[in-house]
Amino acid sequence: MKIATYNVNGISARLPVLLRWLEESAPDVACLQELKAPQERFPLEAIEALGYKAIWHGQKSWNGVAILSKYEIEEVTRGLPGDEEDLQSRYLEAMINGVLICCLYLPNGNPAPGPKFDYKLGWFARLISQAKTLYDKEVPVVITGDYNVMPTELDVYKPERWVDDALFRPETRAAFHELLAQGWTDAIRKLYPDQVIYTFWDYFRNAYGRDAGLRIDHFLLNGRLAPRLINGGVDKHVRGWEKTSDHAPVWIEISKD
DNA sequence: ATGTCTGGTCCCACCAGA
Numbered sequence: 263m264k265i266a267t268y269n270v271n272g273i274s275a276r277l278p279v280l281l282r283w284l285e286e287s288a289p290d291v292a293c294l295q296e297l298k299a300p301q302e303r304f305p306l307e308a309i310e311a312l313g314y315k316a317i318w319h320g321q322k323s324w325n326g327v328a329i330l331s332k333y334e335i336e337e338v339t340r341g342l343p344g345d346e347e348d349l350q351s352r353y354l355e356a357m358i359n360g361v362l363i364c365c366l367y368l369p370n371g372n373p374a375p376g377p378k379f380d381y382k383l384g385w386f387a388r389l390i391s392q393a394k395t396l397y398d399k400e401v402p403v404v405i406t407g408d409y410n411v412m413p414t415e416l417d418v419y420k421p422e423r424w425v426d427d428a429l430f431r432p433e434t435r436a437a438f439h440e441l442l443a444q445g446w447t448d449a450i451r452k453l454y455p456d457q458v459i460y461t462f463w464d465y466f467r468n469a470y471g472r473d474a475g476l477r478i479d480h481f482l483l484n485g486r487l488a489p490r491l492i493n494g495g496v497d498k499h500v501r502g503w504e505k506t507s508d509h510a511p512v513w514i515e516i517s518k519d
Numbered sequence: 520a521t522g523t524c525t526g527g528t529c530c531c532a533c534c535a536g537a
Contacts, residue, residue, distance in 0.1 A: 271537085272525050296537085298526065323526060324536070370537060378536095410537095464537085466522035508524080508537080 263359060263516050265291045267479050269367070269408040269462075269509035272298040273326070277305055279506050284312050287497055289513055290332050291358055293365035294318075295408045296507075297326025297351075304328065321351040327367050327407070333359040342366070344388035352385070361487065361516070362399065366407035371428030379428050382410070386437040390444075393482075397444050402487035402516075405446070408509065409480050411438045413448065416458060417477035429478060447488040449481035449514050450496075461496055462509045470501050479512045490516040 266289035270276045273294065284292065292314075297304065301320035309316050309330055317337050318328035329335060339355035342348065352367040366389070371382030396403045412430050415421040424430035442448065450459060460475025469475065483491060494514035501510040 275525060372537075464522085465524055469522095 263291070263361070263518070264289045264513055265293075265361075265363065265404060265406065265481070265516065266511050266513035267293045267295070267365070267406040267408070267481065268511040269295040269479060269507060271296050271507040271509065273305060273328075274299055274303065276505065276507055277308060279500070279503055281308060281312065282503070283497065283500050283511055284309075284314070284330075287511060287513065291363055292330040292511075293354075293363065293406050294328040294330065295326075295365070295367035296324075297321075297328060298324060299326055317354060317356060319351040319354055325351045325367060327351060327354050327365050329354055329356050329358070329363060329365050331356075331358050338362065342385065342388050343392055345384070348385075357401075360401065360519075362396065362401050362403040364396065364403065364405040364407075366405065366409070368408060368410045370410050371434070374426070374428040374431055379431075382428060383433060383437065386434075386441075390437065390441050393441055393446070394444055397446065397484045399484070400486070402490065403484040404449075404487055404514075405482045406480065408478060409438065410478055411435065411480075412476050412478055413438050413442075413451070413480075416456075417460075419460070419474040419476070429476065441482070445485055446482035447491070449483050449488075449491055450477070450494050450512065452488075452491065453494045459496060460498075460510075461512050463501055465508055479509060481512070481514050487516060490519065492517050
């Protein structure tokens with residue numbers, strides 16, 4: 263079973279790129295973030311034409327997440343629990359082919375410090391609480407998406423330039439490590455313990471051409487799923503396509519059981 | 520500080536967010 267995550271940065275503007283990648287990479291499940299489209303503007307027909315079912319949580323202008331799957335999708339949770347007042351579309355959970363798939367778009371949090379950073383840390387605290395419940399489930403679980411966190415210095419092209427950024431501040435890294443300490447396996451880091459791997463290159467200053475990237479899109483596997491991890495990688499070349507997202511798709515393969 | 524993109528509003532050029 264091949265599971266992918268891809269921050270598309272606007273599903274309307276990136277639809278040709280998304281469809282091309284889906285055909286080429288053919289994941290069984292794809293978690294998408296930053297749809298930047300209201301609920302009624304999701305391009306369901308084009309996605310169904312490639313053989314996928316889909317659930318999505320849209321939002322006007324910003325955010326928005328979706329789960330596409332070649333298997334049946336049984337939606338479990340819509341919206342991150344823990345704050346009734348949080349209306350941002352950043353979290354979906356679904357049971358697919360015996361695996362609980364959680365798709366998230368963690369807040370960026372810049373500028374930091376400030377209210378956006380406070381929102382990020384609050385969201386992170388709720389995620390840690392939700393993840394604790396998920397980890398102990400009897401079923402295999404993966405939490406994947408755009409975490410907006412570089413976990414270690416190996417995950418940033420120039421760590422010293424990012425120490426005050428919301429994606430790399432000590433509080434942010436501490437929250438990610440608190441999450442990992444529940445027992446989760448960072449799948450890509452597990453497969454490539456020492457390699458420099460990036461999943462995002464910003465649009466400024468030819469970042470992709472210079473390989474000035476960040477690793478911020480992750481797969482966390484619980485104890486029931488981690489032993490089934492067989493492969494994974496980044497579809498880096500997709501970042502080089504015309505009209506592409508600033509993220510590249512990332513994927514893992516897990517064995518049947 | 521800068522840089523590049525998208526979507527949205529309000530008009531034909533800006534702004535916010537990332």
